[in-house]
Amino acid sequence: MNVDLFGRLSNAFGPPGNEGEPREVLRAELEDFADEVRVDRMGNIFFHHNGEKGRPRVLIDAHTDEVGFIVTYIESTGFLRFSNIGGIVPGVMPGQRIRLKGSKGPLRGVIGVKPPHVMTDEERKSVVPVDKLFIDIGSDSLEKTKEKGCRVGTMGVFDVEFVELGDGYIRGKAFDDRAGCYVMAEAFKALKDSPCNIVAVGAVQEEVGLRGTRTATWQVDPDYALALEGTFAVDMPGVGPADVVTQLRKGPILTIADRGIIVDQGVLQALMDAAEAESIQYQFKKPLMGGTDASAIHLVKGGTPTGVVSVPCRYIHGPASVAHAEDIDNSVRLVEAFVRRISSI
Ligand SMILES: [Zn+2]
Numbered sequence: 001m002n003v004d005l006f007g008r009l010s011n012a013f014g015p016p017g018n019e020g021e022p023r024e025v026l027r028a029e030l031e032d033f034a035d036e037v038r039v040d041r042m043g044n045i046f047f048h049h050n051g052e053k054g055r056p057r058v059l060i061d062a063h064t065d066e067v068g069f070i071v072t073y074i075e076s077t078g079f080l081r082f083s084n085i086g087g088i089v090p091g092v093m094p095g096q097r098i099r100l101k102g103s104k105g106p107l108r109g110v111i112g113v114k115p116p117h118v119m120t121d122e123e124r125k126s127v128v129p130v131d132k133l134f135i136d137i138g139s140d141s142l143e144k145t146k147e148k149g150c151r152v153g154t155m156g157v158f159d160v161e162f163v164e165l166g167d168g169y170i171r172g173k174a175f176d177d178r179a180g181c182y183v184m185a186e187a188f189k190a191l192k193d194s195p196c197n198i199v200a201v202g203a204v205q206e207e208v209g210l211r212g213t214r215t216a217t218w219q220v221d222p223d224y225a226l227a228l229e230g231t232f233a234v235d236m237p238g239v240g241p242a243d244v245v246t247q248l249r250k251g252p253i254l255t256i257a258d259r260g261i262i263v264d265q266g267v268l269q270a271l272m273d274a275a276e277a278e279s280i281q282y283q284f285k286k287p288l289m290g291g292t293d294a295s296a297i298h299l300v301k302g303g304t305p306t307g308v309v310s311v312p313c314r315y316i317h318g319p320a321s322v323a324h325a326e327d328i329d330n331s332v333r334l335v336e337a338f339v340r341r342i343s344s345i
Pocket of ligand 1: 063177206229
């Protein structure tokens with residue numbers, strides 16, 4: 001695994017609608033490998049690899065945004081009220097360090113939490129809803145907060161640096177979906193000299209309703225598509241064996257059906273055949289759970305046979321995820337093999 005690239009993707013600041021940083025990481029990595037690079041008005045980035053005429057056009061999509069926060073109100077005392085953008089449960093928020101992008105540069109802060117000394121018994125046991133939480137950026141007035149470049153609408157993300165944990169394990173923020181961005185980038189590079197026709201898309205605003213990929217797919221008008229994701233692995237204490245359906249070090253995860261798509265039978269079969277031909281272990285996501293860009297992709301224009309390949313990641317939509325290099329490398333191999341297979345090479 002290219003740890004440096006994965007780390008840069010994970011650390012990049014990209015809440016929905018603010019995907020400039022991860023987009024530029026992808027551009028820097030892929031522009032020498034692409035025949036054409038383009039950014040559309042939504043902020044989606046497209047990397048074209050032009051292969052042989054007559055072969056199908058294959059879209060590989062990963063979303064560049066991550067779950068984050070938006071400032072909704074500034075207290076006269078300088079504290080920020082905020083809301084989450086994308087699914088973050090309030091229980092994981094108190095005490096988290098936050099990085100905001102102010103108009104004068106990055107701002108650091110922390111989601112304040114009462115010390116247990118002054119909590120009532122009931123407060124100690126309960127989860128504080130997000131509208132009762134606040135971010136402290138080290139300011140004592142509304143004016144100072146504004147002076148620092150923070151206003152209503154300023155966005156933030158969890159302030160967590162990417163790190164290797166040893167033995168192939170990695171930890172960082174935004175593995176959903178920078179793991180998918182990584183797999184897309186490495187598969188695109190691996191297919192550089194192939195006769196396949198590929199459009200790799202870094203799509204915006206997935207976490208708020210699969211918005212970017214709709215317009216991106218409309219422009220690409222692909223024959224086949226794959227959504228690449230970082231999805232939840234649940235091999236952890238407290239989850240019973242019947243629920244541990246996806247695990248680290250068991251390979252890429254294939255979707256059969258989720259809340260938004262019933263995966264095309266031909267695409268699913270090609271994914272399984274590609275995995276078997278390459279001796280790549282894979283696992284299935286528990287049916288009918290979750291949703292990805294594929295939900296939108298397969299319904300654009302006349303419809304596109306679409307599949308989903310996901311990297312197993314623990315604790316997604318929280319401050320920090322844990323994943324394993326083996327799964328990431330095998331996801332890259334699987335995507336490359338699938339694109340070749342579906343292109344009949
Ligand atoms: Zn995602």
